[in-house]
Amino acid sequence: MPERDFHGRIGRTYDESEPWWPEQNRAPDDAPNVLMVVLDDTGFGHVGCFGGLIDTPNLDRLAENGLQYNNFHTTALCSPTRSCLMTGRNHHSNGMAAITEISTGFPGYNGHIPHENGFISEMLVEEGYSTLALGKWHLTPAEAMSASGPYDRWPLGRGFERFYGFLGGDTHQYTPNLVYDNHQVDPPATPEEGYHLTEDIAQRAIEFIGDTKQVDPDKPFFTYFCPGAMHAPHHVPQEWIDKYEGEFDMGWDEAREQILARQKELGVVPEDTELSPRNPDVEEWDSLSEDEQKLYARMMEVYAGFLEHTDAQIGKVLDYLEELGELDDTLVLVSVGDNGSSAEGGPSGSVDENRFFNNVPESLEENLEAIDELGGPKYFNHFPWGWAWAGNTPFRRWKRETYRGGASNPLIVSWRNGIEAKGELREQFVHAIDIVPTILETVGIEAPDEVKGYSQSPIEGTSFAYTFDEPDAPEQHTTQYYEMLGTRAIYHDGWRAVHPWPFGEPITAEALSATSLEESGWELYHVEEDFSEAHDVADQYPEKVLELAQLWWTEAGKYDVLPLDGRATQRFVELRPEPGKRRDRYVYYPGGQYVPENAAVKVLNRDHSITADLTVPTGGAEGVLLAHGSLSGGYSLYVDDGRLRYVHNYVGVEEYQVVADESLPEGEVSVRMEFETTGEARPEEGKGVPGTVRLYYGDEQVGEGEVPVTVPITTGLTAGLSCGNDALNAVSDEYRDRTPFAFTGDIARVTVDVSGETFVHDEKEMDKIMARE
Template sequence: MRHFVTYVASLFAASSLSAVAFAQPAPVVPAPQAVHPAYPQAPRAPQGAPNILLILLDDAGFATSSAFGGKARTPNLERFAAEGVRYNQFNTTAICSPTRAALLTGRNHHQVGFGNLMDIPAGFDGYNTVWKPQTASIARILQVNGYSTAAFGKWHNTPRWETSAAGPFNHWPTGLGFDHFYGFLSGTDDQWEPHLYNDTTQIPNPATPEQGYHLTKDLVGKAVSWVDEHEVLAGNRPYFLYFATGAVHMPHNVAPEWIAKNKGRFDEGWDHYREEAFARQKQLGVIPADAKLTPRPAGLPAWSSLSAEQKHLYAHQMEVFSAYMEETDQQVGKLVDTLRTRPGGDNLLVFYIVGDNGGSGEGGLEGTIVNEGASGVGAPDSFALQVANYNKLGGPDVADNYAAGWAWATSTPFQWMKQVASHFGGTRNPLIVDWPGHTQASDKVRTQFSHVNDIAPTILDILGVSLPEQIDGVQQIPFEGHSLLPTFTNPAAPEVHTEQYFEIFANRAIYKDGWVAAARHDYEPWNLLHEVQKLYTASTQNDRWELYHIATDYSEADDLAAKEPQKLEELKKEFTAEAQRNGVFPLLPPPVGAPTIVALDKHEFTYPSDISGLPPNAIPVLAGRAHRVETEVDSASGNGRGVIVAQGGRLGGYVLYEKDGHLVFENNIFGQTHEVIAGSERLPAHVVTVGYAFTPDAGSAPHGGLWQPPTDGTVQLLVNGKVVAQGKIHKYPSVVGSYSETFDIGQDRGSQVSHDLAGKSPYGGKLGVTHLTVQ
């Protein structure tokens, strides 16, 4: 390259000399105008544009933190509230993916395509989980206005059939306006051993829990590093940093020292918690003095009705959850404080949303020690099993969630909890805005009705720019949210968000001018994972509508449906109109027929030896299906051990490996039981193929797709096609227990299925292709 540059320079020099040597008379022409080199100019942010930090916690109800009356001690959140302004009528959508879609676009979640979770798409525009290009994210809008952008933590807004190394990547964070992404794509993940992506590349676990790794701490460190690098390379541009923790969604993963600090703090139970939190909320002024405490829903047990053993376990569940919230507060506090010390930190605008919905009742009436997906397919999770794992709660060997009574308690003073979009227990979350020098009257709680779709319009209002008519050549639909900027300095600013519909799982409501009409669908949120059939078959026509005048009834305690039938009918018609406009109908569209990475009619699969880390959606469903796996061995293991094929991890899965020259199959049943089948004879010197075959028991449920429960059956070990051992196994395969753990050849990435060193180690020999046949 250097020689080429020298050569070009010499041509310029030669041309100048030759012009003198061979000059000829030339016609007189007008002198050309001077031409100056120019390059396209990058967009510039408005003068004084702030750096923006948008924080979103997960599954934290209105009354979780001490800043809003809860018992989890959150001094940093309290400090930010004292420095900035608090909102007590801020609303989410009642569940994860939809809240994030509305938050990041300023539109309603159905308009973006997220009428439901990313995990359960349906074939209608409002529910297909394909982010609509006419609803560009606030990150993309800020990019075209001169910002650098980054997202850290939970995403949960990419179609499941696009979450693999094959892409496409236009619905990943980096395809939707973020320059950089570091985090996980699923709705929940192990905080000790998460499954992370750096932009669009899957990366190994940064460290182990034994080494002190925890995801929230990692996210804070990576976010600070990004800001520091940004300052060095692009310090002339402001930044937008979206920080969405996995905390405090289940699993409630937190270090023992934090749990120890909460010992005995919840022994009086959830009914007492509600009463205490309610009193503190009035003292803090985060709810009106005349607010009423709503009663316990039918179906949730009174604390006084529980046995001593139940109280012992359930109190400990809340100790772990509170510890998780407290550790999260410390880490988020560290993030904010560190960014304040960096260049531009004096102009850092912080939006802090404490939860994307109400408290999570998916743990059922007793709580769980397996993840939500495993609970939904019949994982062993009895009360006795939870008691046996009492000292493991919070640690890497379980995936715990608390009993639904705590979800209700942490949603004080409202009715219901997460999922229930018809009532504020599902949708009401604290918002804090902290922007030094730009907020006033911090002691005055902001009471204007507001919604997650208000954040994007607020940011553009702060910058003094409008939503572009087109972005990337696509006409944009208007924002549904409204700017909160006037409330930053005026606690009595007029309410501008005067109407908002809600809908999740046919739980639906509409707010308008101080009134709410609400209809809860006929199922219990703590039974969702076990009563999916009821959810979709119960008629929505039978759902009873309620009416609340929240201008005078903050907590929705007094149902006025019988007293104000005309008002109720008026609002029901308004809901129908808004639902039609936003693509809400049909209610509860069945989640069937979505695209898949694996063709449903394909039965033969071949994987090269260098393929590893395939996500669960890139592997055919094996539960309930007879199948056979065989791997070609080019050269035997020199050390007589190592993984041949594995799928899953510490919390459930299977692995075929070599140990001391013997072929071994290990079935990990949701992290609770390990079943081992081993060949009695050493592998022959010239092995050609090794593998196993699984035959489900007669009478097992037929293959039912993604939610097929693990089944019992028989495994046969195969060497060169011959059976060398066989045995009975149970609840196979339990890979659903291990979140996004991958299918691996020659190693076991992520957390390990096996307890045996040989079942954890990379294979010592050389493997060829792996063949998978499923019936």
């Protein structure tokens, strides 16, 4: 009802008038709370109740009191899946073919989820629900994540009333880039004080739920709880890692055998399930050296501790709901992963992915030296892809690919007062787009025709509430297409056709014009009988291959999948909207918000200068004037021990410092750093341009030094720029123990002047972007 409508009576005086109040929107009687939990980069075979070797007692108890779905499917990538979970529409319908950082100017690929595709939060808030989001978001266009907005696609712009988490694809678990509602905030504690992001968002979830329930106990909530786990960096306190010491010494080959045996014992896969064929990229465990086995096993121990720690935080939220007396009346849906387990650690794993992005090799010897600190704040670690393969048991391949290893995840549904069945398995096909219509049916409301003035598109998913108490009900979602980075698949009535494509290879018209089945490249799996896609039967059923290939093209045309695009580096350099025009001078001010990497000035491999206009108090000052990057690489201009200093951190390997010869004068002063390139960048060798650094007080040169090598490609995924302090992960060891090392004088402004063309290394930029999925 329009707010300006009035149904009372207004007379000349109060005693001649009748007041009237509009009725509040209230959820339907007995509508349940809804808690949606989404984990990141977790495979089908990781959690305990699905046969994994990692203890997950809280997810297990949800399964014991609810239902497990072993035929739940995602899109094979992070943001696309999350867009499906939020809207009930396919990822291309949402403009989220991949992630916004590689968007292109086509409807299915532009990274802007249309307002015509309403979020479940937008639907429920209008029906009297409290709507709360915590943790990872990654549904905002990349160019809109800075303080300049626009904010209409931030969580509070898409129906959530409260948000606490991070906007991007990943973040440091000990020093995260936090957003509270619509503004950045600092973490409430330090790593030394025991801070960890997953613990923080669990406590915030408890606070948010408590805030609403203590005021209006009858008002149901929709809580979207999304830890950054299990995405890299794999960060967890040491005691959780130590529990798994020696537990993975058997290696990934034997782990697959053990997981499949457990899956059969638990009944979460058919008894006749076979292990899918070996991934040719993965080395046999027994062929590795003793040192490799030692390091790689430890990396898996860290991951295992991280997952159990995450499970414990989910348990805290469940325990709180139990204490409130709300758990029985809460529909809990847990998507154990938004895609399959991640192979982004490469064949050997990594202790700092920024070295990989910059082509700086990691040696086994150096990584072994880090083994006792893996999981702590010093490293940005990721396990080798052999463990991703094992984590996706019994399937082949992994995240980014449309085999079941990339696009199948466990789903757990629990609603004590609403689902009679307990501890049972459901085998009907379910997809991420089916979550929204299931919630709507459970809550008892219809999908709205309009949200915020936008006429709504049809929901494309199918409710699976029919499976709650009918284990043998015929499945109702019988056809589903897949497409991710050129790889394709189609499910229809128990069959699945898969078309792999080499990552980064353009899909040409010539390639698509091939007419023979052999040239078309489709594989065929009868998944009704071959659960793990172990046997390609395309040669036996050529008619079925042709039928499904044609069906894929029909679905592609229906859901904005075209134009089919398998490009990688070329896709990164597509022209797309940016947060402001490119310019030669960037001006920053102290006290403002941290500037995300995609919105910050680009200085690598080019001449540039940084000028700070200061007022230095009597007695001097100290602190950071401008910092850009993190402990994994970057640069900082700061004052310490009375002198201006510049430091360049070369991917966490070496720091090169230039110090002024004279003390910083008191009063008003303009200080400047000039960087002049003195050679060529060799990014393929992991080396950015060398340069000469000169320091100035006013027009007087007060220092000079050489930087023999610089960061060649990127300062890192979680990097950014801050003025007046080094906001999170300090760039330099020189002041890391004094973070944020805020400048104690006054800064009027800091101006960064750049010239020449921005340097872009296409291939590595693509690697960097894709790791944020």
